[in-house]
Amino acid sequence: MHSNHTNDGDEPSHGDDIKSLLASSNSKGVSSRDKKLLWERIEAEIQRKKKRFFYRKIGIAATLISLLISGVAIVTTLTTTESGMAEIAQNISLESFESNDVQLFLSDTRNVEISSEESNITYQVGGKISIDSSEEFEEKNFESGFNTLIVPYGRKTKLTLEDGTKVWVNSGSKLVYPVSFNNKERKIFVEGEAFFEVIKDKERPFIVETNDTNLRVLGTSFNVSSYSDDQTISAVLVTGSLMVLVDKSSKIRKKETLLKPNDRLSFHKASKKTVVKKVNVSPYISWKDGYLIYNSTSLKKVFTQLERYYNIEIVLSDPLISQEKLSGKLDLKQNAEEILEIICSTSKLKLDKNERRYIINKSI
């Protein structure tokens, strides 16, 4: 309100009049709709931060799981009812795509193509999927639907499942999983290679299915390698504990093995032989951080990994080359040619290139 008192000439000691005018003059504000939208943006991000922090706390608790798991829990046999996910995976072949992009198949047959070389896919409770924190999709059938993730050669992806479990998926892999986990268990199918950081949930054991084995975890981090063109399937446990059921199709020879941290289990598909060894885990999981670490590894293995990662073809002029051993660290940020040059100069080999094909020769 104006004050109606007079003012003495030029003594602006109070300036009430001007003050009231100033106070009352406000420029156009935000529309109430915009205000609401802005708040929703803010609230959503705060909720996201809350969730992430919450899960980080749980993850830390999970990695502290000791080896002392009660004997009772170990003896429980795993159910072998097929979830149907392996069948879904079989129907989609890695080679059947025109594009080299990561593909995410939703339960209603929609598929999403993700073109970034390394992507981030996050599932939230209720079926919302965000990709690279920019795109968002809604999985309407989030109660009972399955999604399939195809990561072709040359790509990598990081997937966060609805329960907060993180999965780093390596090149040439297929994953099938339910959009929302049910109350009894959390099951996911993997073909290829993936590193898991599983959120601890005593009520719902986490089970990784592959074509030949089932891995049952409580809250741990481990690497699974189960490529269909590999002769062995392997699982490496970093922290926590892992129960591996191998050769699940066999009625007689089904076997359950409990892994402790730094154990590596390898299952040879042809001979059905299982071996458990203590290893240094870094060579097996360094890929998720963008490095390949080798400790007297055969070039055969090295080249297979590089072929998958870069989606290239490597041809050896002499089969004996594949038996040479390599030790060291490769930075996957470099391109294929740079990496192969490094390997060749270290191993005294010669590199030639013919379009997408790299030919390795013994240097004379």
Place this chain on the structure above:
Amino acid sequence: MKSVDFDDIVHWKKIIEGDIDSYKFFYEKYVDDLFSYGKKFLSDEEEVKDAIHDLFIDLYSYKSKLSKDITVKYYLLFSLKNKIIANTKKKAFSLRFQHDIPGNVDLNQEEKFINKESDAALLKRMHLELDKLPDRQKEAVYLKYSQNLTYEEIARLMGVNTATCRTLIYRSIKQLRKSLNEIPLSTNFEFAFK
């Protein structure tokens, strides 16, 4: 004397604990002020909204570092200004403090006080004179009369000492009175100016 806002004190404590409803409380209470202040520096509405968004997110992220003893409105305005400075530094252009000069004046607020056509002219005139003031004075006057901050708060916000701040505002009012008194006024303004 500055009155203590109990609502703010209670909700601020909750903010430090991460209670989302309290964030919402402060948002709804101060978003208009924040937007108004932000618009003085940035003409792009979206940029102002972004700054407000970033401000609230930071408020959440750094909640454990917040002091309990804070005048919230001042703190929010202060943080917003800093956010805007930080953001625009990246674009490397200097920050100007500018009022929107109402062309066709939005009289919704003013209409409550003034309802004659020539009053609109005065308002416009005042805005024009205000705009002639140097940026610092404009900002100080705005913070005092549109945002009702104390001299201490304004001084801290503008990086000067309190005495300088008082002088700044005193001088601005004096200048405004002078310029406005120099123009022929309609008699309808007897009540406003003598």
